[in-house]
Amino acid sequence: MARMNRLSLVLPIAALSIVLAGAPVLADTPEVIAAKANRLDHAWSISVTLSHPDTGWDHYANAWQVLAPDDSVLGTRTLTHPHVEEQPFTRSIDHVVIPEGFDHVLIRVRCNLDGWSPRLIWLELPR
Numbered sequence: 001m002a003r004m005n006r007l008s009l010v011l012p013i014a015a016l017s018i019v020l021a022g023a024p025v026l027a028d029t030p031e032v033i034a035a036k037a038n039r040l041d042h043a044w045s046i047s048v049t050l051s052h053p054d055t056g057w058d059h060y061a062n063a064w065q066v067l068a069p070d071d072s073v074l075g076t077r078t079l080t081h082p083h084v085e086e087q088p089f090t091r092s093i094d095h096v097v098i099p100e101g102f103d104h105v106l107i108r109v110r111c112n113l114d115g116w117s118p119r120l121i122w123l124e125l126p127r
Helices: 013-019
Strands: 004-007 031-040 043-051 061-067 073-078 089-096 104-111 120-124
Touching (some): 031 104, 043 104, 073 089
Antiparallel strands (some): 043 089, 104 120
């Protein structure tokens, strides 16, 4: 089972290091630096700030997903190019439909060389 870490609405870099203390070190997998959820009428906008040692087309962070607590995929943000000179970087997914009753979602990240990180990040949803 994937390791899960809690992330509040917006988590600064210093706080994230506390959340991830004790987590296994994963070589070259993208790291979530911050995440935020904003309600948009009947859907959500999810923003995620990632850090990854992109080296170019051969190795770069290429996607992240929003998962429901039951691990079903609610949204995927494909990253179509390396961000060698832009680290960390933030990207969003708008119009993510999150079923009523969920108080959080999970974020997982992927790079084109190492695949999906086993680490899941817990993102609380504002009420």
